[in-house]
Amino acid sequence: DAKTTQPPSMDCAEGRAANLPCNHSTISGNEYVYWYRQIHSQGPQYIIHGLKNNETNEMASLIITEDRKSSTLILPHATLRDTAVYYCIGASGGGADGLTFGKGTHLIIQP
């Protein structure tokens, strides 16, 4: 899996957009960018993934730079329930070789 770098923590006000950055400068051409989050004492929850194009689903948007060296996860209207550790992972094959989790970003949504 590609090495990724994320800020250890971020704060965001409730109702605002939360923008979580991730650097993955060594990502290879066939590796997707995956985002998962983990709420305390639960298993990781899949959020979104992408290869080259920007992606959007009911949970979030993923913006990948043209050179694929970095990406941003956007939670458009953060709620208190979005407080969690967010992991950005570069991996190929849908995680068929397992996913390597870094330290992630602890996002704290402030009321």
Added chain:
Amino acid sequence: GAVVSQHPSRVICKSGTSVKIECRSLDFQATTMFWYRQFPKKSLMLMATSNEGSKATYEQGVEKDKFLINHASLTLSTLTVTSAHPEDSSFYICSATGVVNEKLFFGSGTQLSVL
């Protein structure tokens, strides 16, 4: 999305006993399942990978005789912590992926406390 069920969610046992954790894919066939462990305030660490019908592949430093993994069907994998000791106390999480999935789905985790 696909559902992975993990049971039990919490177990407390005495030192020296064995504990079995089950991981089931409820609505898809899981060709590959993974087991992770997580210590407090740390990230997930991959322990082993199991493919249905074959022996599990363990990550470096993980004792295969300590952590027995069975993946007998496409919907069930079990992790048995044998002769558990207090240092085995941790949060264990399974995950699964199928033939056509592009993503990994995770169970809700098992908190193991060994007294």
